[in-house]
Structure formats: structure tokens, C-alpha cells
Amino acid sequence: MKYLYRIYQLLIAAPLLIIITIVTALATIIGSTIGSAHFWGYWPGHVWSRWFMRILLLPVHTEGHENIDHKTSYVFVANHQGSFDIFLIYGYLGRNFKWMMKSELRKAPLIGKACESAGHIFVDKRGPKALQQTHDRAREVLQHGTSLVVFPEGQRTLTGEMGPFFRGAYQLADELQLPVVPITLNGPYHVLSRRRGPVNFVFWHPLSMTIHKPIAPIGKGPENIKNAMDLSREAIASGLKD
Numbered sequence: 001m002k003y004l005y006r007i008y009q010l011l012i013a014a015p016l017l018i019i020i021t022i023v024t025a026l027a028t029i030i031g032s033t034i035g036s037a038h039f040w041g042y043w044p045g046h047v048w049s050r051w052f053m054r055i056l057l058l059p060v061h062t063e064g065h066e067n068i069d070h071k072t073s074y075v076f077v078a079n080h081q082g083s084f085d086i087f088l089i090y091g092y093l094g095r096n097f098k099w100m101m102k103s104e105l106r107k108a109p110l111i112g113k114a115c116e117s118a119g120h121i122f123v124d125k126r127g128p129k130a131l132q133q134t135h136d137r138a139r140e141v142l143q144h145g146t147s148l149v150v151f152p153e154g155q156r157t158l159t160g161e162m163g164p165f166f167r168g169a170y171q172l173a174d175e176l177q178l179p180v181v182p183i184t185l186n187g188p189y190h191v192l193s194r195r196r197g198p199v200n201f202v203f204w205h206p207l208s209m210t211i212h213k214p215i216a217p218i219g220k221g222p223e224n225i226k227n228a229m230d231l232s233r234e235a236i237a238s239g240l241k242d
Contacts, residue, residue, distance in 0.1 A: 005057075006201050013055050020055075024048035025114040032117040038146070041118030042096045049091030056202055058084075058191065062092045064211030068181065070095070073147050074214060075173040078183035079162050079236050080151035084191045088209050089149055089183070097147040100138060100169070102155075121148075123168075135172065142176050152229075160189045162240075165233055170225045179214035182232040184239030186210075210239040 024044045031040030053060055068074070076097065078089060086099075099115070103122040106112040116122075121137050142148055150169035157163060173180050187207035192200065212235040215228050 001204075005204055009056070009201060016055050017052060020048055020051055022110065025110040028114040029117045032119070037117065037119045038096065041098070041120070045090050045118070049087040052087045053091060053207070057204065058202075059206045060088065060092055061206065061208040062211070063209075064213075065094055067211050067213045068095065072214075073142055073145050073178055074181045075142070075169050075178055076147060076149045076181045076183055077152050077165075077169055077232050077236075078149065079185055079240070080153045080156050081160065081185050081187070081189035082156055082191060082193050084188035084207065085151070085156075085185050088185055088188060088207055092209055093149070093183075093211070095147055097149050098141050100134075100148060100150045135168070138172055139176065142172065142178060148172070152232075156193075157189065158193075160193070162233070162237065165229055167225060167229065170228045170232075173228060174217065174220060174225045177217050177220065179216050180228045180232050181214045182212040182235035184210040184212070184236045186239070186241045208241075212236070212239070 024047070027044040028040055031044065074095075076089075076093070076095075078085065098118075099120040100123055101115065101120055105115060106122050108115075119141070121134060121141065123134050138148060148169070152165040152169050153163040154166050155163070170180065172178075185208075187205050190203060190205040191207065192202050212232075215231045215235075217224050218227050
């Protein structure tokens with residue numbers, strides 16, 4: 001079955017995925033330029049992610065949508081298992097949001113331009129001034145009622161286990177007094193892990209996403225930031241499967 005799945009990827013899935021990726025990027029760029037980036041920056045990517053999963057025959061299970069109030073802005077924080085985290089969240093979170101992503105993605109052909117047009121936030125680590133500009137851009141997005149999705153580990157895991165969390169997302173949530181929503185992702189590490197390299201065959205494996213209850217602010221300042229970090233990490237870890 002493994003080799004049949006690889007043949008399917010080469011002859012059927014890969015050509016289809018290339019086509020829908022190009023169409024999605026162009027729709028995002030053109031739509032965000034002449035229309036609303038709030039709409040065109042989310043819906044093409046949402047549909048693209050769902051089709052990605054279907055074409056690759058990957059089963060997806062989600063739970064916890066009832067924990068989200070669609071009239072509230074959130075800072076969503078998720079563990080970062082692999083590349084397929086993006087498709088899982090984009091396709092199945094069910095909320096319009098902006099990503100915080102590494103600045104290197106801006107250079108990706110077509111996709112980088114699409115992300116820029118959609119209004120996603122590139123994290124610039126070239127110095128304190130660049131980081132402050134990233135922080136200011138994220139604050140602006142959240143103040144306009146849009147939610148934010150962040151991987152607080154900063155990079156995909158090499159082992160399948162969670163790494164240390166960085167404070168940036170929690171500082172934003174603290175500053176704007178927004179609830180933090182932990183998300184547990186299971187499966188992307190087994191589908192396509194960072195360890196296998198940038199180009200490789202996808203492995204068939206079920207995927208799941210658990211949306212935990214929001215963590216409300218308990219005040220403002222270091223104590224609130226630490227509380228949100230500790231509780232979100234505990235919640236994400238509680239949903240991880242061996």
C-alpha cells in the first residue's frame with residue numbers, strides 16, 4: 001500500500017496540488033488587491049487546505065469548536081509538528097485569522113506574494129527595531145478584530161515533542177487583554193516531518209486538531225503572561241498522543 005500511495009502522489013496528487021496551489025495564490029493576490037483582504041486573505045486558503053487533505057486522502061478529526069465565540073478575537077497558539085499544521089489549521093479551525101510566519105516564506109515563489117497580499121505577518125528577527133515593527137503589525141491586526149495564529153515554539157519539532165515556548169504571542173495577548181486559545185495538533189509529524197527534509201513523499205496518517213477552552217486574562221503584566229504560557233502548554237500537552 002505504501003508504494004501504491006507513492007505512485008498515486010506522483011501521477012495524480014502532485015499535478016492536482018500544483019494546479020490548485022497556483023490558482024489559490026493568484027486568487028488571493030488578485031482578490032486582496034481589488035477587493036477585501038479580510039475575505040480573500042482567508043477563504044481561498046481555507047478551501048485550498050481542505051482540498052489538499054482530500055486529494056492526499058488524509059482523514060481529519062476536529063473537536064472543541066464549541067469553545068470558540070465567533071464574535072471574539074483570540075490569540076490561538078498551537079504545537080508545531082510539521083508542514084501539515086498549516087493545512088490542518090487553515091482548513092479546519094473555522095475562524096478568519098492571520099498567521100505569524102517566519103520572514104523566509106516571503107521569498108517563496110507566488111506563495112510569498114500571496115501571504116503578503118493576504119495581510120499575514122512576517123516575523124522579522126534582524127534586530128530589535130524589526131521585531132518591534134512585527135509586534136506593531138500584529139497589534140494592529142488584533143485591534144481590528146481579527147484573530148492571530150502563532151506557533152510559540154517558533155519552528156517545527158525535530159523529534160515530535162514540544163520545544164520551549166517563546167513569549168511574543170503571550171505579550172500581545174496581555175497587552176490587548178485578549179484570551180489565548182491552545183490548540184493541540186496530532187499527526188502532522190508522521191505525515192511529513194522536518195527531519196525528512198523539504199521534499200519527500202507524504203506518509204498516510206490520521207490527523208486531528210483539538211481546540212481547548214480559552215484562557216482569559218487574570219490581570220496585566222508578567223504574572224498574566226506566565227499564567228497564559230503555563231496553562232496553554234499544559235492544555236496542548238494534555239491532548240498529545242504518543
